Amino acid sequence: MHAIGSAPDASDPGLAPGAKELRSALKEARNVAALTGAGISAESGVPTFRGAGGLWRNYSPEKLATLEAFEANPRLVWEWYDWLRGVMREAQPNPGHQALAELARRHAAPDGKGSFTLITQNIDGLDDRAGSKNIVKLHGDIWIMRCMGCHREERDERARLEVLPPRCKKCGALLRPGIVWFGEPLPADEWERGVEAAASADIFLVIGTSATVYPAAGLASIARQSGAKLAIVNKEPTPVDDIAEWVLQGPSGEVLPRLL
Numbered sequence: 718m719h720a721i722g723s724a725p726d727a728s729d730p731g732l733a734p735g736a737k738e739l740r741s742a743l744k745e746a747r748n749v750a751a752l753t754g755a756g757i758s759a760e761s762g763v764p765t766f767r768g769a770g771g772l773w774r775n776y777s778p779e780k781l782a783t784l785e786a787f788e789a790n791p792r793l794v795w796e797w798y799d800w801l802r803g804v805m806r807e808a809q810p811n812p813g814h815q816a817l818a819e820l821a822r823r824h825a826a827p828d829g830k831g832s833f834t835l836i837t838q839n840i841d842g843l844d845d846r847a848g849s850k851n852i853v854k855l856h857g858d859i860w861i862m863r864c865m866g867c868h869r870e871e872r873d874e875r876a877r878l879e880v881l882p883p884r885c886k887k888c889g890a891l892l893r894p895g896i897v898w899f900g901e902p903l904p905a906d907e908w909e910r911g912v913e914a915a916a917s918a919d920i921f922l923v924i925g926t927s928a929t930v931y932p933a934a935g936l937a938s939i940a941r942q943s944g945a946k947l948a949i950v951n952k953e954p955t956p957v958d959d960i961a962e963w964v965l966q967g968p969s970g971e972v973l974p975r976l977l
């Protein structure tokens with residue numbers, strides 16, 4: 718295991734030995750996949766879920782991000798998401814998001830047999846805006862509204878909604894954000910794509926996630942058990958550091974561009 722930090726490379730003082738080796742390994746690898754979490758968007762000003770700043774009006778995500786909380790008080794839950802939509806609308810993709818989009822472009826093998834799959838737990842859409850394609854969105858997308866009555870879905874990218882809670886124009890039932898709350902299953906097709914990418918990866922990057930929310934966090938073990946080498950990019954230690962080949966500690970907006 719290599720950790721970024723103390724012994725910089727002479728040719729690039731900001732680059733630690735582990736990062737240099739990972740950069741070469743990424744160039745050689747055929748199938749690469751990355752699992753990202755809230756930490757990659759932190760440098761864009763989007764709050765993470767756990768740790769400092771992870772609370773909204775003293776409610777934890779575990780209390781608000783559930784169907785039960787929504788059914789009990791849809792207005793309160795929508796006030797939170799309306800605030801979050803405003804923050805996410807203002808945010809811009811940072812060098813971490815851009816580096817992943819660039820890694821994917823560079824990784825398209827000339828023989829067309831290589832693959833790069835970006836799997837995200839984030840709902841903010843910043844990877845789309847950075848130019849990443851075919852993103853696996855495990856926890857949905859905050860810009861999609863789903864009707865609780867007729868199940869119709871529509872895209873709505875307004876920063877602030879006029880009336881809270883919003884209602885369906887067709888049937889009048891409550892609209893909910895198109896995201897995955899605690900206790901809800903992940904979208905089956907996205908989950909299958911995530912498992913497939915993890916199981917076929919030569920290198921699996923785990924970036925800016927506390928790796929505590931399942932089943933998403935389980936993709937790291939699936940990748941490892943299927944023979945992938947794991948690389949962790951995080952500001953703090955994570956529960957999957959022990960099974961990783963490389964642990965690069967630092968802000969993803971600084972570490973990821975150095976892997977290109």
Ligand code: BJW
Pocket residue numbers: 753754755756757759760765766767768771778782838839840856896897898899900901902903924925926927928929930931932950951952953955967968969970
């Ligand atoms: C930086 C940085 C920088 C900061 N650079 N790094 C055991 C096994 C399996 C499941 C369970 C289980 N026990 C309980 C469960 C259920 C539950 C769960 O996992 N709970 C855990 C809390 C224990 N899981 C579920 O309920 C899931 N569904 C499910 O299991 O369904 C089963 C089922 C099957 C069939 C029928 C019915 C049901 C669903 C999980 C949905 C998660 N939803 C949320 C909310 C989304 C909407 C919203 O935004 O409100 O998704 S919760 C929240 O956590 C959000 C995130 O995507 C998710 C993960 O968080 P993430 O991204 O890791 O963020 P943080 O804040 O935790 O970490 C940030 C990290 O970044 C930190 O490490 C920092 O150090 C780092 N960092 N700045 C690099 N600049």
Ligand code: ZN
Pocket residue numbers: 864865866867868869885886887888889890
């Ligand atoms: Zn409807």
